[in-house]
Amino acid sequence: MLGDIGTLVLQGTMISAVYALIAIGFTMIFGVGGTLNLAHGALIMGGAYVFALLSRSVHAAVAFPVTIAVIALLSWGLYQVLVRWVEENVVITFLATVVVAIASTEFVLYQFGGSPIGMTLISGAVNLEPYGINARTRYVQFVGFVVSWLAIGLLWYYITHTDDGRSVLAASMSERGAQLTGVDLHAVRSKTWLIAGALAGTAGVILGSTGGATPLMWLNPLALAFIIVVIGGIGSIKGSVIAAYVIGFLEQFTVTFVGHGFRGILSLVVLVVFLLYMPQGLYGREFAHD
Amino acid sequence: MPNKDNNILGTGRSGKGRVGRRKFLGAAGAGALTTTVAGCLGGGGSDGLTIGHLAPMGNVLGVGSKRTAEMAVEELNEDGGFNGEEAELITKDTRTDPSEAQSVTEELIQQENVDLLVGTFNSETTQSILDLTSEFDVPFMITGSAAPSLITDSVGSDYEQYKNVFRIGPINSDFQAESIADYCAYLNERHDWSRVAFLRDQAEWTTPFGDQIPDLLSERGLELVYEDALSIEGTDFGPVMSDINDSDADFVLRFFAHIDGGDMLTRWQEGQYEFGIEGVHVPGMHPSYNQLYSGAATYETTSQSGAAGVTPITERTQPFVESYAERYQDAEDAPIQAPMYMGFNTYDGISVFKEVVDAMGTTSTRDNLDDFVGEMLDVDFTGVAGQVSFYGEGSEYPHDVQEERGGDDTITNYPVTQWVSETELECVYPEQHRTADHQMPTWMQ
Structure with missing residues (x-):
């Protein structure tokens, strides 16, 4: 029984870390610009495909940071070329980012076909059975966990301890207030993207290395990001991290005690409960100003 | 308090529901129109013999099927034609979307006046066009879907109305279940593997397996130690592997078509789990699958009609695969070495069609449907995926392709292949077609 709990905690922790990575970027963009970036999943997919391509020719340790840089630039470019011109209108932004997401699927289909593509960030696994935990966790999952917390830590430091980061935080609290204190909103939004x-x-790299890349791999992460962000409170990074863990563990509970086919159901029930009774989420702010 | 006024948060501007909605509808309409029109490009009316081919073209399986249809039509046109007539082939992309399938089928029937429809992959798509084909008396040969209900709920329940429907292959899931259970008995005989963990897609096509596999296994002295249906919307294989490991199974019998088993296979190889991975894995039938996953699929098996062309199922199988490879070796898109199972069946379907119209003495199949059905039921054709003949009106599965049985009464036309290296497959079952014995993963030996 103790071993079962250990297994559940380990697997819940591993998957939740990836969920947090998926959701934070989505929530930041919403918090700062009020934009629902439906191309967020497409950027995740982009990460997987770029890494798959790069890791064929260079070592994974090089391909990983290069991929992150490429996708960061792509995201920045998406803001500069498209979103900044339409962000004033929520519906148009919504549609424009959906179109980007769908176009990226078509592009990937055209370029790589519909078959899954596997990739290796790091190979191998560790058998935890001697320690009473029934799991043979892959190294790539540990990497995912570490990278996730590293990213959360860096982001937290940036937002709370640097002027640059504090301007992002300020813009997400109150744009008018931020502007009054001399924050350049456009620059802040660009940085956020x-x-x-x-x-x-x-x-994307972590997801691609665990499950392979496919042209529709952005759908599930996007849906997850939505659920997590609503539960955590729209715009709250802390809320997203906590909600990612709530969802991750809920899923583990469901598959352990109900069955693998019911994996996502409980999360959806929780989502509905939140929407009905706590629409601001765990850490959402009330939008009193403006 | 939530944003009740629909204000654009943080911009200081007020909600604009009306304008937004109108724009939204306009944009959504334009999007819908674009996607609809995209499916309608190409093709024109035709008076001659026209064959309509339906497949999901975003899937390698559909690409392979389209190519074999082209091969068959070209070869048979050169070889005297269909009752002396040259056929024209039109392929339409059904995606895996029933409504898209309906709209392209309607176009093929009404505008292109097709004399034969061949193809369709997932059972939901096939189901959605059965009524359309029967309403217009268009002969329809299913070459990619295995659900028994496609036959039993149509031609099996109202013969007169649905007599235009035939299945060329694969054998239906009821027969597949029996064949797979016999394969499990072979594994038990060979490796002393008696404990089975049974996993499947949570989807329509696996229902017959869910109903039958437990009994079929126990009849053969095998023990079911774990059973679950996995969500096709995304599964984390970590806990699945832990559960299987916990059940102390000798092998996993899994039925995946929607789920890509790549995650499972990578965990299996890296974690060196002590069980085999057997059954049906449609993504794993991709000729380059094991390369795409850098060898993670080595030692996994899957059943597939035609056995990927690695064994002479009939004397026509290997010449067919060689000619396919020669034709498409320089093609940009996979599959280039061999089509996947649907391609074998589509090729056989069009070949059978030629036999039938030659025997009928006319290519006007829609006006002579009873003659067509009569000739079809007389067919005993040596195809590339096996011997093709159909069950008649009074049987349990009318117009379904008959299973072939060997000396010991076990089904032989649902062969199993195993990846033995990144690029090589062997046929491991049944005995009649075997090119190598089934191998345990090295870490278990």
Whole structure:
């Protein structure tokens, strides 16, 4: 029984770390610009494919950071070329990013076909059975966990301890207030897209290395990001991290005690409960100003 | 308090529901129109013999099927034609979307006046066009879907209405279940593997397996130690592997078509789990699958009609695969070495069609449906995936392809292949087609 709990905690922790990576970028963009970036999943997919391509020719340790940089730039470019011109209108932004997501699927289909592509960030696994935990965890999952917390830590430091980061935080609290204190909103939004892109790229590499890349792999992460962000409170990074763990563990509970076919059901029930009774989420702010 | 006024958060501007909605509808309409029109490009009316081919073209399986249809039509046109007539082939992309399938089928029937429809992959798509084909009396040869209900709920329940429907292959899931259970008995005989963990897609096509496999296994002295259906919307294989490991199974019998088993296979190889991975894995039938996953699929098996062309199932199998490879070796898109199972069946379907219209003495199949059905039921054709003949009106599965049985009464036309290296496959079952014995993963030997 103790071993079962150990297994559940380990697997819940591993998957939740990846979920947090998926959701933070999405929530940051919403918090700062009020934009629902539906191309967030496409950027994650981009991370997986770019890494798959790069890792064929260079070592994974080189391909990983390069992929993050490429996706960060792509995300920044998406903001500069498209989103900044339409972000004033929520519906148009919503549609424009959906179109980007769908176009990216078509592009990937055209370029790589519909078959899954596997990739290796790091190979091998550790058998934890001698320690009473029924799991043979892959090294790539440990990497995912470490990278996730590293990213969360860096982001937290950036947001709370640097002027640059504090301007992002200020913009997410109150744009008018931020502007009054001399924050350049456009620059802040550009930076947010860059950071969100880097996080999406990281998530893409981890997802691609665990399950392979396919042209529709962006759908599930996007749906997850939505659920996590609603539960955590729209715009709250802390909320997203906590909600990612809530969802990750809920899923583990469901598959352990109910069955693998019911994996996502409980999360959806929780989502509905939140929407009905706590629409601001765990750490959402009330939008009193403006 | 939530954003009740629909304000654009943080911009200081007020909600604009009306304009937004109108724009939204306009944009959504434009999007819908674009996607609809995209499916309608190409093709024109035709008076001659026209064959309509339906497949999901975003899938290698559909690409392979389209190529074999082209091969068959070209070869048979050169070889005297269909009752002396040259056929024209039109392929339409059904995606895996029933409504898209309906719209392209309607176009093929109404505008292109097709004399034969061949193809369709997932059972939900096939199901969605059965009524359309029967309403217009268009002969329809299923070459990619295995659900028994496609036959039993149509031609099996109202013969007169649905007599235009035939299945060329694969054998239906009821027969597949029996064949797979016999394969499990072979594994038990060979490796002393008696404990089975049974996993499947949570989807329509695996229902017959879910119903039958437990009994079929126990009849053969095998023990079912774990059973679950996995969500096709995304599964984390970590806990799945832990559960299987916990059950002390000798092998996993899994039925995946929607789920890509790559994650499972990588965990299996890296974690060196002590069980085999057997059954049906549609993504794993991709000729380059094991390369795409850098060898993670080595030692996994899958059943597939035609056995990927690695063994002479009939004397026509290997010449067919060689000619396919020669034709498409320089093609940009996979599959280039061999089509996947649907391609074998589509090729056989069009070949059978030629036999039938030659015997009928006319290519007007829609006006002579009873003659067509009569000739089809007389067919005993040596194809590339096996011997093709159909069950008649009174049987349990009318117009379904008959299973072939060997000396010991076990089904032989649902062969099993095993990856033995990144690029090589062997046929491991049944005995009649075997090119190598089934191998245990090295870490278990």
